[in-house]
Amino acid sequence: MQTGSEGAANGRRSFLGKITLGAFAAAFLGQGWTYLRALVPNIKYEPPKKFKVGSPVEFAEGINFIESKGLFIIREGSQYSSISAKCTHLGCTVKYAPLQHAQTVKVGGREITEKYEFHCPCHGSKFRQNGMPYSGPAPSSLPWHKLEIAPEDGQLVVDISTSVDSDFRITI
Amino acid sequence: MKKDKIIKTDKIIFAVAGLLFAAITFATIVKDNVPEWKYYQSEFKYIAAEVAAEEAVSKIPSGIQQIWVEDLDRVDRCVTCHQGIFWPGLENKEQPYATHPQMSLFNDHPPEKYGCTICHGGQGYAVDYISAHGFVKFWEEPLLAGAVASDYNISEKAALLETNCNVCHRYERETKGMPFINHAKDLIQEKACWGCHVINGEGGTIGPELNHIGEKHPENFDWTNFSGFRSAFNWHLQHFDEPAQIVPGTVMPKMGLQTRDRQALALLMMSWKDENLPTKYIPGFRQKEQLRPEESSKRQELLAGDGAFFIEKGCFVCHSIKAFGIKSPTEKGPDLTFALDDTRVRFRQTLQEFVFDPTQSGTMSIIFSTKIILTDEEKWELINILTKANHEYKKNQNNNQ
Incomplete structure (x- = not known):
């Protein structure tokens, strides 16, 4: 037989037990989260992934090579795009190779008209105008970088951490 | 129970x-x-909205921002909170939102090549107010701003910053925008400190060498006869005032310096650091080739007397000038000893006419218009030297005969 006071005590006990269990569970989950979070650094000691390359008007029509950053800025009127100049094979700087006559080629099921290509001087990899390799040891396309405009001074900002499609253009 | x-x-x-x-x-x-910086970043969006379009404001980066300077081995995260530094139009905002007060400095000191702390001091890694400004134990380069200046009773707020300017600009005799340090450098010459001390690699040995006195830690100063707050800066101040009182038995004379003089000199002392800088960051730093003694004396000889003009302007590359003992390494042009006669024979011009209008000679018209550009004063100097050389050479020849 259970007396009233014993029942209340049991209820209290189970309530206390639930709180204890809940608190510890929440605490351990939270602690677990902080441990996992600590594995992801807030910021790294490394060169910036996003940097200014100059005012858009400073770039000449066509291809502009920025040696210090290893990339090309391509200007077509008011449209800008940027492609990496680092060969995807072993990281040599690829060369801008203008074609004598524009040619239409089929790349990945799409036809593109190209006026220039990128050729790597080290091991002979060749890339189409859109960065797709078609000859030599390079395993993948030259990445296209996201472009932005710096809000404070209107300079062109290249974000090399974000790859974009070869059709990406920023209009200024 | x-x-x-x-x-x-x-x-x-x-x-x-x-x-x-x-x-x-x-x-x-x-x-x-x-964290603190999130608050500042959210506030900055409202402040930027006053001077920029909504679209631009939406592109203000969030998260910890940094300037990474490989050459100086520094990473400065000051821009995490000081987001307005490069925004024109926020000059009158309070910190940390304001535009940099001297944007023109960025022309010669691009932020991506210098960062912030090399000039301002402070702890570039840190992202909270107290630690980032370096007001913490064991960080020995605090932000050189008004707070520290008033601790040291320096009335000019920016004076302390000049100490850091001079870490790079130490070899310059005078630097724009550094009145305090320039004044101290004047005093160094006026009082001939180099007579007893090695300064910037040169000087006497009676006193200790001061090349890197700015590195001397307060622990290493002698505080026996010092009173007041113990800091390297204060030690220098008192020492400049009364050398013999701080270092009994010293032979350093009392210079009769005013407060501002002493402060300027103490700041100069603090600036003479042994910072590991690439030489391209140090204006006035010149690496000299080492010549053999005979080569060195020959160069000295050439650079003395009237012949020096032709060495300095580079004429000697193509022309020998016998009269001054100058032998051209290429001898592409005629010996200039005889230029006075040559111009008459070859161009039917007097030397004076030729120097002012060298169009008769294809090479010299290019040289005088693009490579060696002389002022009218220099042209007259050239004519005088060459005329004198010609006469003297002929006279000597006649005497020898």
């Missing part, structure tokens, strides 16, 4: 511990997610 009671108390303790543990965990997570 007693046993039951103990268990009951344990359970309560256990529950409280659990709640406490959960609360601490929760507090940790919250604290980690609400």
Whole structure:
């Protein structure tokens, strides 16, 4: 037989037990989260992934090579795009190779008209105008970088951490 | 009964511990997610909205920002909170939102090549107010701003900053925008400190060498006869005032310096650091090739007297000038000793006419218009030297005969 006071005590006990269990569970989950979070650094000691390359008007029509950053800025009127100049094979700087006559080629099921290509001087990899390799040891396309405009001074900002499609253009 | 009671108390303790543990965990997570800089970044959006379009404001980066300077081995995260530095139009805002007060400095000191702390001091790695400004134990380069200046009773707020300017500009005799340090450098010459001390690699040996006196830690100064707050700066101040009182038995004379003089000199002392800088950051730093003694004396000889003109302007590359003992390494042009006669024979011009209008000679018209551009004064100097050389050479020849 259970007396009233014993029942209340049991209820209290189970309530206390639930709180204890809940608190510890929440605490351990939270602690677990902080441990996992600590594995992801807030910021790294490394060169910036996003940097200014100059005012858009400073770039000449066509291809502009920025040696210090290893990339090309391509200007077509008011449209800008940027492609990496680092060969995807072993990281040599690829060369801008203008074609004598524009040619239409089929790349990945799409036809593109190209006026220039990128050729790597080290091991002979060749890339189409859109960065797709078609000859030599390079395993993948030259990445296209996201472009932005710096809000404070209107300079062109290249974000090399974000790859974009070869059709990406920023209009200024 | 007693046993039951103990268990009951344990359970309560256990529950409280659990709640406490959960609360601490929760507090940790919250604290980690609400750092100071997030507040400043959210405030900055409102401030930027006053001077920029909505679209631009939406592109202001969030998260910890940094300037990474490989050459100086520094990473400065000041821009995490000081987001307005490069925004024109926020000059009158309070810190940390204001535009940099001297934007023109960025022309010669691009932020991506210098960062912030090389000039301002402070702890570039840190992202909270106290640590970032370097007002913490064991960070020995505090932000050189008004707070430190008033600690040291320096009326000019920016004077302290000049100390850091001079870490790079130490070899320059005078630098624009550094009145305090320039004044100190004047005093160094006026009082001939180099007579007793090695300064910037040169000087006497009576006193200790001062090349890197700025590195001397306060612990290494002699405080026996010093009174007041112990800092390297204050030690220098008192020492400049009364050398013999701070270092008994010293031979350093009392210079009769005013407060501003002493402060300027103390700042100069603090600036003579042994910072590991690439030479391209140090204006006036010149690496000299080492010549053999005979080569060195020959060059000295050439650079003395009237012949020096032709060495300095580079004429000697193509022309020998016998009269001055100058032998051209290429001998592409005629010997200039005879130029006075040559111009008449070859171009039907007097030397004076030729120098002012060398169009008769294809090479010289290119040289005089693009490579060696002479002022009218220099042209007259050239004509005079060559005329004199010609006459003297002929006279000597006649005498020898």
